[in-house]
Amino acid sequence: MGIVVFTMKASVIEMFLVLLVTGIHSDKEMTRKIKRPKFTVPQINCDVKAGKIINPEFIVKCPAGCQDPKYHVYGTGVYASYSSVCGAAVHSGVLSNSGGKILVRKVAGQSGYKGSFSNGVQSLSLPRWRESFVVSENKPPKGVIYPSTLTYSSSKSPAARADLWSTTPYTSSRKSPSAKPGLQRQDSSSAAFQEPMGADVSLGFVPKEELSTQSLEPVSQGDPNCKVDLSFVIDGSSSIGKRRFRIQKQFLADIAQALDVGPAGPLMGVVQYGDNPATQFNLKTHMNSRDLKTAIEKISQRGGLSNVGRAISFVTKTFFSKANGNRGGAPNVAVVLVDGWPTDKVEEASRLARESGINIFFITVEAAVENEKRHVVEPNFANKAVCRTNSFYSINVQNWFSLHKTVQPLVKRVCDMDRLACSKTCLNSADIGFVIDGSSSVGTSNFRTVLQFVANLSKEFEISETDTRIGAVQYTYEQRLEFGFDKYSTKPDILNAIKRVGYWSGGTSTGAAIHYALEQLFKKSKPNKRKLMILITDGRSYDDVRIPAMAAHQKGVITYAIGVAWAAQDELEVIATHPARDHSFFVDEFDNLYKSVPRIIRNICAEFNAQPRN
Structure with a gap:
């Protein structure tokens, strides 16, 4: 009896094993027979804007030639959905101008889009737009299925349709009954894309206001990096x-x-x-x-x-x-x-x-x-x-x-603001004549300090034949033209020329020196140049400075008077262009001259910027 029961149990186990093996084999056969659908990457044209495509995330293939400026791109890194998808891909460097596949993901609208020139594409700036997108290489995340057919905001195909309007998504609670499947994620973050409010995509209906390109064309204030x-x-x-x-x-x-x-x-x-x-x-x-x-x-x-x-x-x-x-x-x-x-x-x-x-x-x-x-x-x-x-x-x-x-x-x-060297500024538009006191009271050591002060001021300017030019006169009882405006046209040459000026020694005839500078230096100034005279003295003049100073002012020469040590404050104010507080400076000793350089430059530029540029 026990043998019979044991035999029956063995038969049941054997049958169970046969069924199990047969089932596994059958499942494998069914698996072999079920073929996964082949993913076809949709092809789009260069002019297709991201806002035209309903899908929130998709892979597309771009043709060659999307670097052309007629395909508008707005933004850098994150692009307004009014941009060409393929143009943005070239601008971002994800794609070359020869085309290829890219991954596009819609993101929230931005409060501002910065234009830039990159990879042969000039993108434009935009104050704000309702939707954005980013592009990346064709590397889809694991477990994500992308559509082989894209859903467009127009019933016409992207290749044949006239680009009459731009539609960007609003939030809506209803879905189009016949909308094509969009992105289908196999994770819990899956969310259906919501179509533009008030538009029935299945019927190709778009409200009248959407038909006006002008009403939806982004109104840019211009690229501030190219003003x-x-x-x-x-x-x-x-x-x-x-x-x-x-x-x-x-x-x-x-x-x-x-x-x-x-x-x-x-x-x-x-x-x-x-x-x-x-x-x-x-x-x-x-x-x-x-x-x-x-x-x-x-x-x-x-x-x-x-x-x-x-x-x-x-x-x-x-x-x-x-x-x-x-x-x-x-x-x-x-x-x-x-x-x-x-x-x-x-x-x-x-x-x-x-x-x-x-x-x-x-x-x-x-x-x-x-x-x-x-x-x-x-x-x-x-x-x-x-x-x-x-x-x-x-x-x-x-x-x-x-x-x-x-x-x-x-x-x-x-648009390269750093290399537009001929733009007129306070630092590149003047003929500057230094009138240097070389009298006996200055002394050799202090004279070298004065020359260093002249060099420090000169360094601040953009020097060339067409930019700022520098000239110098030294005076005692007599006057000497050290070099004229047309003598040197580079900053190193000017600085070397200043260093070579020899100390003269003698009396202090400042009035005669101003008259000499007007005749020998500023008469050769170019008509369109600002004329600046910077006079440095350490004492009261032996002659009258009023008439020469008035002549300088009448001829449009802006005069800065720099006094050191025993210089007379009232004389400095007569020499200086009005208002004297902006054009006359005093330091108690030669070693403090360098401290006045920033203020002098600041005043020169403030005065220049206050004048009309017509």
Whole structure:
């Protein structure tokens, strides 16, 4: 009996094992038969904005060529959803201009988006926007399934639809009944995307206010990192022809697009030249890039000769005025385009422009070949005209069809505030004449201290032929010109020249010294330069200082009187420009002269900044 029971138990166990093995094998067969659906990455165009795509997180494939400035990007790192998805990916460095796959994730709207130039793309600034997104490499988190088909805010396909409106998501509690599946996470953080309030995506219905691009176009105040007053001086001469003139206008439109134009950023006007120049529109006519592009399209060619020099003079005298929108605190930049070569001289006109604080850039297209050079009025005209002959301010383009390649390099240069060296400031716009007391009471040791004081002041200025220039006169009973304004044009040369000045010794005729400085030094000052006289003395003058000082003031020479030790305070106040408290200084001993340097510089700059820049 026991044997029978044992045999039955063995049979049951054997049967159970057979069923178990069969089941496991069957499960494996079913697993083999169930194929996971293949994930297809959706392809989008360069112009697709993130706000058009309903999905809160998705992977897409971008085509090549999305670096083009016509695909707007707003922000840096975090981008407003009004931006081109692929353009933002190139700007962030996640994608090259050859295209590829990227991961996009929607995030909350920002209170401000900062524009910047990166990886060949100029992104624009924006005060605020309702939704943002970030881009990263195509590395999806584990366990996340992304849609093979994207859900758009328009019923039309992204490739075929007209880009009539921008829709960005609001919070809503209802879902579209026929909305396509979005992101499906397999974790507890899964959340359904909520469609724009008041829009039925399934029917392709969008409220009337959403149909207006203008009403939803972000109104930028401009990129504050590129606050420049910009004049484009374009070639409208007959020699350029209609086709190349159209290319030039497209170039201007691309520049306007790449710049984030606005009252807090760059402003742009256009002057066209032929026989005579004319302003197409000034700095305050158009306050955003969109309006600028429309205005550029309407420009018609003037014809005539290529009188570039006349055009530059026109820009210097009239364009950068307060009435035309010049903001004073913003650097003045003039970009001159030339087809071939000018038919007049540009060097003198450009020099006056530079001395007025205008940064001159030249873009020359299709320069003269060897057998045409005899027609060029002024050889090497571009180097004579630009702000600096260091290749930063001049661009040569072989032909008009290559002009578009200079858009981004030029935008980067005109926005480089540190290298716009010709902008007029308190430190780069003066002719400064030092009038140094070399009388016997000073002594050799103290005279060296005075020269160190002169060097310390000079170091504070930007010295060059077109920036601040330095001259020096030493006086006793007699006067001696140590060096004039045109003698040295670099800071090291000026400092070495100051160091070499020899102590003279003698009496103290300060009045005669001021008269001498006016005749021998300041008569050779450039017309557009501020004239500053800095006189240093240690005693009362043997002659009258009133008449010479009055002559200096009447001739526009701003006079600073620095007294040491036994200098007469009342005399210093007569010499100094009114108000005397800002232009006269006194120290009790020579070793304390260095302490007055910061205050003198501060007063020079305060006075300069208080004056209109017209």
